[in-house]
Amino acid sequence: MFYSAVSGFDEKGQIHDGCWDFTPPIPVTRSYYRCDRRFHTEALERLYVVGLLVGFVWEWMREYKVRAENARNIREVSRLNREVKRLRGDKYDGKDDIFALLDQAS
Secondary structure: OEEEEEEEEOOOOOEEEEEEEEOOOOOOOOOOOOOOOOOOOHHHHHHHHHHHHHHHHHHHHHOHHHHHHHHHHHHHHHHHHHHHHHHHOOOOOOOOHHHHHHHHHO
């Protein structure tokens, strides 16, 4: 069971003392209480690292659509570049791309 005493102010500015106690749904098998006047963060450090990794994976999954669209655009640009080179050919070497495309279309 967890027990905590809290103090605070209510709406009228009066000091209000209260106590919280609850029983966790799963039994706690480890004790984090230490009487050495130091705030221990060892358990929190592991949770921080796990949370950071989960955050990176979450962000990677969230940005999947943007990366996929970027890859499609890159493929389209390279396809269009290949098409321009094919249309230009040796006949239009040294000429402007627009003139080569107009001449090829007519």
